[in-house]
Amino acid sequence: MDKVRLIKALKRSFLISTCFFALTIVLIAVCIAISGEVIYPDMILRPFLVFSVFIVINTARIYLAGSKWASDKPYVLTNLLLMPLYLITAMAGICAFNDQMSAADLIRFPIIFMIVFTILQVIRYIADKHKSDEINDALNKYHKEHPDYGEEI
Amino acid sequence: MRLFLKENTDLKETEVEIRYKILDEEVESLIAAVKDSRDKILGYKDNGDLAPLAVSKILYLEAVDRYVFAYTASEVYKVRLTLYELEDELRGKHFVRISKSSIVNINAVKRISPDSGRRLRLHLNNGETVIVSRGYVGDFKSAIGMKGDA
Structure with missing residues (x-):
């Protein structure tokens, strides 16, 4: 295990998680202020638990996505392989803030998540690939115009 | 191959002209040698030995903690210049900043x-990959002659 890469992944994950955590707290506060519901101690604890899981999972995701193996593969493939980690995070968040989830919801939600996630990833990758193809063309043109050995007189 | 040397005190700097019939391996190595002698920065090997480093051989430069490292196809050198200084030094020599911590040879x-x-994701000649940060994609595209941002 690459210690330096792991620390970098942890730092990045912590930064991302902190932003999401702050946004979630603000959102919860606004919802509670509007609805006027009473806050129970365990409700305060839940975001901390969810984001602890989120930090760990996100660190693993960033670490794996930065591996030599993943760097040679299209990012869509890496993201689809890491989809279970995204799913766990999403499920942890939903379960933590929703006490009335039925067994059917627990089956339905992951299926919907996986379908939507896959479609969005593929669409986004195709769009990004189209853009990077244009950049590749520009790069080839640049290489022709600027040979490695310098200017020709 | 014939070699001509001509002294001209009127020149502002030394000029090298290579006349060739075909651009073959011999001529290419000659061009590389001339180019290498022109653009060099000082690098330090792992054991601390000083090594003049041809700019054209550098694939990318990366700042890690407080040090800057130059990566060639097979070796890594420590460079005692900041990334900002290197960015200035390498301007116009096919190098472009791709993140807060890296500069790549186009x-x-x-x-x-x-x-x-x-x-x-940039795939380099030696099989390594480096990432262009979102904020530097526009700079990279401009550097290779594309107009507009990503």
Whole structure:
């Protein structure tokens, strides 16, 4: 295990998680202020638990996505392989803030998540690939115009 | 191959002209030697030995903690210049800043593929990959002659 890469992944994950955590707290506060519901101690604890899981999972995701193996593969493939980690995070968040989830919801939600996630990833990758193809063309043109050995007189 | 040397005190700097019939391996190595002698920065090997480093051989430069490292196809050198200083030094020599911590040699980029978060992944000649941060994609595109941002 690459210690330096792991620390970098942890730092990045912590930064991302902190932003999401702050946004979630603000959102919860606004919802509670509007609805006027009473806050129970365990409700305060839940975001901390969810984001602890989120930090760990996100660190693993960033670490794996930065591996030599993943760097040679299209990012869509890496993201689809890491989809279970995204799913766990999403499920942890939903379960933590929703006490009335039925067994059917627990089956339905992951299926919907996986379908939507896959479609969005593929669409986004195709769009990004189209853009990077244009950049590749520009790069080839640049290489022709600027040979490695310098200017020709 | 014939070698001509001509002294001209009127010249502002030394000029090298290579006349060739065919651009073959011999001529290319001659060009590389002339180019290498022109653009060099000082690098330090692992054991602390000083090594003049041909700019054209550098694939990319990366700042790690407080040090800057120059990566060639097979070796890594420590450079005692900041990334900002190197950015100035290498301006106009096919190098471009691709993130807060890296500068890449455009001539060392083999192909480009998309990366998540609107970043770009540069595949270098030696098989390594480096990432262009979202904020530097526009600079990279401008450097290779593309207009407009990503």
